[in-house]
Amino acid sequence: xxxxxxxxxxxxxxxxTTGGAPYGGSEITxxxxxxxxxxxxxxxxxxxxxxxxxxxxFITELTGITDxxxxxxxxxxxxxxxxxxxxxxxxxxxLIAHNAPFDISFLKAAALKLEQKWxxxxxxxxxxxxxxxxxxxxxxxxxxxxLSQFFQxxxxxxxxxxxxxxxxxxxxxxxxxxxxxxxxxLGELHGLKRGK
Numbered sequence: 001x002x003x004x005x006x007x008x009x010x011x012x013x014x015x016x017t018t019g020g021a022p023y024g025g026s027e028i029t030x031x032x033x034x035x036x037x038x039x040x041x042x043x044x045x046x047x048x049x050x051x052x053x054x055x056x057x058f059i060t061e062l063t064g065i066t067d068x069x070x071x072x073x074x075x076x077x078x079x080x081x082x083x084x085x086x087x088x089x090x091x092x093x094x095l096i097a098h099n100a101p102f103d104i105s106f107l108k109a110a111a112l113k114l115e116q117k118w119x120x121x122x123x124x125x126x127x128x129x130x131x132x133x134x135x136x137x138x139x140x141x142x143x144x145x146x147l148s149q150f151f152q153x154x155x156x157x158x159x160x161x162x163x164x165x166x167x168x169x170x171x172x173x174x175x176x177x178x179x180x181x182x183x184x185x186l187g188e189l190h191g192l193k194r195g196k
Contacts, residue, residue, distance in 0.1 A: 001122075001187030005176065006038040008186050010124075011087045012096045012172065014164040015103045016063050018051050022109035027051035028076060029065055031083055032161025034169050041169070045086050046162040048073035063159045080110050090119040094186065098144045098168045100125035122190060126172050132192040133178040147171045 013033040019026030033045040048065075050073040060066055087093050097103040100123050111118045130142045139150055144157045144167060153170040155163060176183070183189050 001185065001190065003186045004184060005186060005189060008094055009035065009037045009042070009088060009092050010094050010096050010172075011035050012165050012169045013103055013107075014097060014161045014168060015106050016059075016065060016159065016161050017106055018053060018055055018059055020102075022106040025053075026106075027053060028079075028106050028110060029055065029059075029070060030063075030161040031079060032163070032165040033083070033086070034162075034165050035087075036169055039173060043086075044162065044166075045083065047079055049076050049079050050074065051076075065160075076110050077114050080107075080114060080116060084116075084119055087119070087121070090121050093121060094124060095121045096124045096126060096168065096172060098126045098147075098164070098171070100127070122186070124190065126168055126175065129172070129175050129179075129189070129192060131194050133175045144168065144171065 011033050013031070015028050015032075016030035017026050017028050028049050029051050030049060031045060031047050035042040035044070048070050050070045052075065055065060055067055055070070087095070095104070104123055108118055126147075127142050130147055134142075134150070140146055144164060148157055148167050148171065151171060151174040153167050155166040155170060157164045157167045183192065
């Protein structure tokens with residue numbers, strides 16, 4: 001936790017799914033992730049996942065992902081271990097997501113279903129960080145699309161995993177700029193409280 005932020009390897013992840021219930025039948029359909037350190041992109045990870053169940057119409061309307069796009073995609077038991085390997089060791093890597101409880105709950109549910117040990121990553125949520133860095137009277141809400149517009153990010157969120165992960169990277173970097181010199185270490189960032 002005492003590591004300087006520019007020495008930490010962050011993996012910014014976004015998932016697309018068949019619904020909102022990770023322990024109630026909804027499955028992951030797409031992974032998008034960007035690995036960063038010191039403000040530089042080290043790599044990207046992107047793959048579809050065959051959920052082995054039909055995609056609800058409203059999800060296709062939202063994401064543009066269809067059953068036909070996923071029919072030849074790998075299954076989650078292939079993708080999840082590959083993703084964890086790509087992320088790197090839990091002692092070095094910090095996972096970031098926008099509204100992290102959603103994405104992390106799906107990853108944990110998949111690990112549980114596959115009887116795979118969950119790596120004890122430190123988790124950061126850019127929603128929480130945004131609430132600490134941006135006063136409520138400055139912004140309508142803390143949705144990714146709103147923050148993207150607020151910061152005028154180069155990449156716009158599209159409800160597709162890699163696009164949204166790339167947008168989250170830009171938002172994260174801009175949030176760090178706003179926090180300035182008061183937040184230099186991982187521990188300080190992890191322990192942020194609203195109003196500080």
